[in-house]
Amino acid sequence: MTISASERTRVVRGAKRSITEQQTINAILDAAMICHVGFVMNGYPMVIPTCHWREGDKIYWHAHSKAKNIVQTDDQQVCMTVTLMDGLVLARSAFNHSVNYRSVMIFGKAQEITDEREKTxxxxxxxxxxxxGRWDQLRPITKTEVKATGLMELDLTEVSCKVRNEMAVDEVEDVSWPVWAGVLPIEQQFGNWQVNTDTTADYALPNHPDLDQ
Amino acid sequence: MTISASERTRVVRGAKRSITEQQTINAILDAAMICHVGFVMNGYPMVIPTCHWREGDKIYWHAHSKAKNIVQTDDQQVCMTVTLMDGLVLARSAFNHSVNYRSVMIFGKAQEITDEREKTxxxxxxxxxxxxGRWDQLRPITKTEVKATGLMELDLTEVSCKVRNEMAVDEVEDVSWPVWAGVLPIEQQFGNWQVNTDTTADYALPNHPDLDQ
Structure with missing residues (x-):
């Protein structure tokens, strides 16, 4: 995904969002594997990392039923934040150092999904x-397993998106300061796959998503 | 850093922590470049991504003075969560899929540091x-810049740490299910450095930290 410098630190919410902005938000949500879900518990803030996925204009996450700290947010206000760190931005002054990143914040009331068919x-x-394609290769999920897993849903209605994707921006009088300035991009990739030690036969390697960061 | 499988999902807090546990926590905090700071604003949860750093038993983050959403947490309860995603864990059943990760949660009251010398x-x-080593190469920071940057401090007193670092763990009766099982490690690295386009001379490339994930 390419985002021009002009989209830096754009913040968009709700109805004011254009199709391009929605596409940017969806691309960030889909590229990220983990999110941080924040909620208020007994008056205290709590931030839990978990995996998320998106379908249309809704975002989902799950937890074992025991993990009440996530599932009890049903109908509670949450703030889900998704952040992709793209690079270190090294300027000529400490003050103008920055990072390139893509981040989405989603605000709203989470709803627990309990219907077995929809959960599955x-x-x-x-x-x-x-x-x-992996789902169809797995030992089929059981009703007990579906029941034991909580599923949360959040509308992509109140969303803000911030992106920085550019070089260091220095004060004019600092540009000739004798130090290297620029961006150290951060990239994410899969390492060597590690087959389970209890494997009893050779099976085809799994498909995996592209990592765009 | 190597963490044995026996340390999986360990949770440790305060005085009960051993030296090894403290070293694990510090290693996670030092390896991660970004954190997510959660706090309660007007009754609503808010989760902000930012860069953090550690000195001894305290953790720090900063924000432009304008970013009241971070600095106004002075003396408010916060939850800072730091997460390193280390791999996808693919099991024979959907239910036993997991991720390998290292995560630290820090709870407490954030304090704003205002002393100019300490901020610098x-x-x-x-x-x-x-x-x-970069600081000494930069155009020196000004008093105005120090003043314009808010600095927050949080004690590493109430801390929980969770780590998963092992293969897929399947039900015994699922182990022979005919599908690949194992771990897809996720690695982070620096890409090709991008020198600023306004550069007027050749300077030595900057040092950079090792990325251990």
């Missing part, structure tokens, strides 16, 4: 996000 | 975390 459909979307 | 000393620590 969503869990398939999740598995296939992380390894396309 | 901390900003040096931050710059040198991201590019060791």
């Amino acid at each position: 459909r969503q869990f398939k979307l999740m598995i296939d996000k992380f390894s396309p | 000393r901390q900003f040096k620590l931050m710059i040198d975390k991201f590019s060791p």
Whole structure:
């Protein structure tokens, strides 16, 4: 995904969002594997990392039923933040150092999904996000497993998006200061796959998503 | 850093922490470049991504003075969460899929640091975390810049740490299910450095930290 410098630190919410802005938000959400879900518990802030996935204009995450700290946010206000760190921005002054990043914040009331059929459909979307086509290769999910897994849904209605994707921006009088300035891009990739030690036969390697950062 | 499987999902807090546990926590905090700071604003949860750095048993982050959403947490309860995503764990059942990760949550009241000398000393620590030795090469920071940058401090007293670092763990009866199982490690690295286009001379490339994920 390419975002021009002019889109730097754009903040957009709700109805004011254009198709391009929506596409930018969706691309960030789909590229990221983890999010941080924030909520208020007994008056205290709590921020939990988890995996998310998107379908249309809704975002989902799950938790084991025991993890009440996530599932009890049903109908509570949450703030889900997704951040992709793209590079270190080294300027000539400490003050103008920065990072290139893409970040989305989603605000709203989370709803717990309890319908077995819908939960199963969503869990398939999740598995296939992380390894396309894998769901159909797995030992089929059981009703007990579906029941034991909580599923949360959040509308992509109140959303803000911030992107920085440019070189260091220095004061004019600092540009000739004798130090290297520029960007150290940060890239993410898959390492060597590690087959489970309890494997009893050779199977085809799984598909995996592209990592764009 | 190597963490044995036995340390999986360990949670440790305060006085019960051993030296090894403290070293694990510090290593995660030092390896991560960004954190997510959660706090309560007008009753609503807010989760902001930012860069952090550590000195001894305290963690720090900064913000432009305009970014009241961070600095106004002075003396408010915050939850800072730091997460390193290390790999996708592909099991034979959807239910036993997981991720390998290292995560630290820090709870407490954030304090704003206002002393100019201490702020300047901390900003040096931050710059040198991201590019060791760089501070001394930069155009010196001004009093105005120090004043314009808010600095927050949080004690590493109430801390929980969770780590998962192992293969897929399947039900015994699933192990022979005919599908690949194992771990897809996720690695982070620096890409090709991009020198600023307004550069007027050749300068030595900056130092940079090792990325251990």
